[in-house]
Amino acid sequence: MKDWFTSVAERRLRLPRFQRFEAWSHNEVGSLLETVLRKLPAGAVLVLKVGAEEPFASRELESAPALRPGDRVTEHLLDGQQRLTALWRAMHDNYSNRTYFVRFENDDEEGSQPAPRVLGQYRWNRGGKLYPLWCEDPIEVHRRGYIPLRLLNPLGNDQRNEWALTATDGNFQDAWQLNLRVQELATNVSQYNIPYLSLPEETPKDVALDVFIKMNTSSVRLSAFDIVVAQLEEATGSSLHELVEDLHAAVPTLQRYIDGGTLALDCAALRSDRAPNQRSYQRMNISDVAGDWDRIIAGIKWAIEMLDAERIYDAQRLPSVASLPIIAALHQYFPSSLDEAGNARRLLRAYLWRSFLTRRYDQSASTRALQDYRGLRRLLLGEESDWKTAPIFDEEVTPLPTEDDLIGAAWPRGREVLARGLLAVALREGARDIADDQTVTAGNLSKREYHHLFPDSLLLKIGKAEQQKTMRALNCALISWSTNRNISNKSPLQYLQDRVSRADMGEDAVRARFASHLIPYAELAEAGPYLESDGEKLVRDYDNFLAARARMMLPVVQSLCEGVGSQSSRGLRATEVQAARVP
Incomplete structure (x- = not known):
């Protein structure tokens, strides 16, 4: 660590300006300090060797000395900023609202050796004084069992002897023992090894940046x-x-x-x-x-x-x-x-x-x-x-989806492009709610939910279907949350009967709402109710529905992929077109 601190102090190690500023919390700083004091590994850093000219505009680490005319920059720190900044600032005691101390405590395990514990004491200014006052009083610090981290600075601290003598209230023997403890800790810190990976100075800028982004491990990634x-x-x-x-x-x-x-x-x-x-x-x-x-x-x-x-x-x-x-x-x-x-x-x-x-x-x-x-x-x-x-x-290079592709498309809430694409096709058709008849818009999306046309619970419980099969894009419609709650886990036949009984225009109105989602009404109207023993029929009805919806959607998919938006040009089944035209 002494070598790293020397490079920072002599302005040879600097940060590319594209790096964000320090982002670590004080808990993260304290955890790193304990890692160092316990001689545990804290990870490697990444540097880029600098030749005659710096490849990137650079800046110093937070609170480190600024560049002067004639200074020679030899390395850019690509990864490890947060760690080196935390060590530098804690050891130089220049955080505005924290002072770091170390003391040794026994672990909970019986017979364990005392281990270093780090305290990041919160500080505040009042009336021109920095509180709590005990942090500036060596006697009070020592009485609490603490040693200030600044005394362990790898670049040295000429206050160690004086601090130890003051902390022990002038007792030379106690001061000698305390100073030995401080010197031992400081040596451990100075010799603590921070391994690094080094890119040669001839590395192209874009390659260095690519390596940086892939290796960057900071808590706030660039x-x-x-x-x-x-x-x-x-x-x-x-x-x-x-x-x-x-x-x-x-x-x-x-x-x-x-x-x-x-x-x-x-x-x-x-x-x-x-x-x-x-x-x-x-x-x-x-x-x-x-x-x-x-x-x-x-x-x-x-x-x-x-x-x-x-x-x-x-x-x-x-x-x-x-x-x-x-x-x-x-x-x-x-x-x-x-x-x-x-x-x-x-x-x-x-x-x-x-x-x-x-x-x-x-x-x-x-x-x-x-x-x-x-x-x-x-x-x-x-x-x-x-x-x-x-x-x-070029459909030899980029083939359009087939009916089987549509049937196999996953649940559209995921990331699969075709699954979301099929939902987008339905929304483009108007996608009116199957109960309140309201069209999906940007303004009411927050009130819409993904609805299983064949309820997931029925397919899993009675049909013994696998979850993957129930979560299909063609089994999905975007409807209002209130309609979704009203339908719950009813079979398609049951919730269709509920809708028809409540619609002024009866079945024609409900058909039109389903047609606006490119959902085949007839196949749903035949689905249910189901008893526990109807598992095979339920799965068969579900498969027939998926196939029917795929046949209904495919002409629309093909038409959109030709840039055509007219409903009459898409070859919808006559009954569905007629239903869609019901006012």
Whole structure:
């Protein structure tokens, strides 16, 4: 530790400015100090060797000496800031509201040796004095059995002898014994080993940052966005945080979907013809990002408006975020003439839904995003006419889902893209509540719940089905919490009869509500009631329902993936279309 402290004191070890400031609580500081005093390992740190020029703008550790002209920086501390800062500040006693002490106490186990315990004493200022007063009185500190941590500073402390003599009220023999204890502790601290990993000075900046992000173990982890924040401020004097605040002010609904800073950087990367990933952030011209900010805001606003138009209202109902920066970045190429705009809007609608209903971005998302961005850009600019220019439209590369895919899609509250995509399709159709007839909107989402059309408890108890089979996207509808409570675990036949008996227009009204979710009414109306012995029939009815709903949804899925929004073009069964038209 003495070597580390010497590097900090001589200004040779510094922090890249993109690192956040200290974030540890005083409990974490105390725990680290006990680890050191007990000679237990506290983990390794990561440094980057610095050559003739610093690769990153840097700063000193909190409360460490500032850089002076002529000082030679030899290392940047990439990981370990919180630990070294905590040790430095505790040993230098420069926390404004804490003073650290150590004393030895017996553990609860019989026969155990006294072990060091650290006290982080809270301090406060009153009338120009720092309380509690005993912390500044060596006699009172010693009477309580404590030794100030500052006396153990690896760089030395010339107050040790004087403190020991004062603490023992001038008793030279006691002072000698106390000073030996302090010296022993100080030696242990000075010799405490902090292992490290070192990147050579020729390491490229983007590689060093990638290693840093993957290895960073602080309690408040940094993201690629945090790093770009510091680099933008260094390059332009502009605050990216302030720019993101401007973005959220211009697009107030953005926060319902995604972090604005990350989306803006992804959009900026694509606009500079780079993949939306961390490596691109480091290779972009950061000054251009600030200069292009108004256009980035306009593109993001346009993308969010498109989500709202497609009735996708929040992050929980958003199947995939991968397409958002692509659409935002393409805004600059959107045509202004009426008919061309209509064609372009259909193209982008088709792209959006394919991103929601295929596995295009399950892997290598950033690379594939750049491929699709380039293909869509060529189509918008009229350089190509074949939609397959964007690989997402090549069904050999990116196949559309089949009926079996729809049947197998998981519960939409999870992260599976197709599962959320199928719920999004239903919401786009209008998704009126099956009891109060209210359409799902952004304003009432908080009052909506995921409902099992075939109750989970029935399938598990009577049908002996596995949980995985009950949790299917096609067994789900988003309805009001009050309707969900009213239905409870009734069989479909039972809750349909309840709805029909209460509807002024009878069965036609209820059919229309279910059709708005793309739910086949007939298959539900035949399901139940079930006795304990009806397990096989229940599972058979459930399988028939899933297959019927898949057949009903698939034409809609295919139509949306072609960018078509007209209900009449989707080939719904005549009975369902007719029911959906009931006022």
